[in-house]
Amino acid sequence: MFDIKDILEPETLEKALELLAQNAELKIIAGGTDVLIKLHHRRIKEVELLSLRKIKGLDKISMLEDGSIEIGAMASFAQIFRDSIVEKHIKVLAEGAVSMGGPQVRNMATIGGNVCNGAVSADSAPSLFCLNAKVRLKNKYGERIIPIQDFYKGPGKVDIKSDEILISLIIEKESYENTIGHYIKFSNRKAMDIAMVSVCVVSSIENGKFNDLRIALGVAAPTPIRCSEAENYAKGLEITEENIDKIAEFAVKSSKSRNSWRASKDFREHLIKELTKRGIKETIK
Structure with missing residues (x-):
């Protein structure tokens, strides 16, 4: 049904970054709700997929020592909606998360995939823009953190290099406190x-x-x-x-x-x- 040439499922982030460094043609798949639609409509063909599903920790939502909230790129919309840190400090992001599709989609779709898809209609984007979120990107050689407003470059286009993975989104304390x-x-x-x-x-x-x-x-x-x-x-x-x-x-x-x-x-x-x-x-x- 789907024109998939190969699918790789590394169990560590280091292995995933190594595979990306070796093959720039790999297509990263997180929840798969966007990629599978493109495959179904044959917008992408003979694709080699790099799945992040087996990498532990990429779905973690945590409060950092400086009060910043870090949301792992593999956190699902259902997870974000139910998370106590999100509910207490950045509830507006949960409002966007619960509006995303139906329950089945929310259980699979990830915030990282939603952002990297670059869609102007992404339900997470307006809340992340208002919260001055920053995206944390990593490749084999290091990482960079940029404002989400700089990440979006055009319809369906984002500032991510072929050897990079979006690791997390960071919302600093000063951007959510007393709001x-x-x-x-x-x-x-x-x-x-x-x-x-x-x-x-x-x-x-x-x-x-x-x-x-x-x-x-x-x-x-x-x-x-x-x-x-x-x-x-x-x-x-x-x-x-x-x-x-x-x-x-x-x-x-x-x-x-x-x-x-x-x-x-x-x-x-x-x-x-x-x-x-x-x-x-x-x-x-």
């Missing part, structure tokens, strides 16, 4: 559909004003984006209905919506404005 977040996904159907538009809002409020406000959009540009113009305008702004409307208008300006078979440009912009307002209000309740 409240909310994720909203709008789709044609209520279940198991990709987002038409998704909005994440993370806010920090002090004395009736926005101390910090972060807004990220999915399916509003070629990649997930942060609405920097809206965020800069909101900083120190008094919380009023009029100001929330203005912030939402700035969020629309940051978007690069287009017409598609799923929705018109005008409808997407309407959704961005209304969902941004709703997300802001949810965080200030």
Whole structure:
């Protein structure tokens, strides 16, 4: 059924990196929910797969000594949704995780695979953008850590080299402490559909004003984006209905919506404005 030439299943990260260094054509498979669809539609053929399933520890979610939260790339969306650290400190990521497909998909799909797929509709992306997440990449010779906003390069394109594996995502304490977040996904159907538009809002409020406000959009540009113009305008702004409307208008300006078979440009912009307002209000309740 699937045009698979070979599948390798190393049991250690070191072995996996060695195999990648030897063969740049290997296709990494994590949960497999994206790769198998591409194989089914014959978008990739005669592929050699490198499975990360047997490598222990890549699904770990932990609190580091400096208060940063590290989420292993092989953590499934079901695991993220149920994790106590996520629930306590970065619940907005759990909101994105539970909106991902159905239970069967959430049990298999991994956050690393979701990010590396580079899809603008990735349910984890807006929350990770709002949390200023960093991606940790490793090859045989060392590792590098880069902001997730720099990781996305275009539709389906991410900054990962052929010999690298995404090990984990890191969210620093200063990016989640004293904040409240909310994720909203709008789709044609209520279940198991990709987002038409998704909005994440993370806010920090002090004395009736926005101390910090972060807004990220999915399916509003070629990649997930942060609405920097809206965020800069909101900083120190008094919380009023009029100001929330203005912030939402700035969020629309940051978007690069287009017409598609799923929705018109005008409808997407309407959704961005209304969902941004709703997300802001949810965080200030």
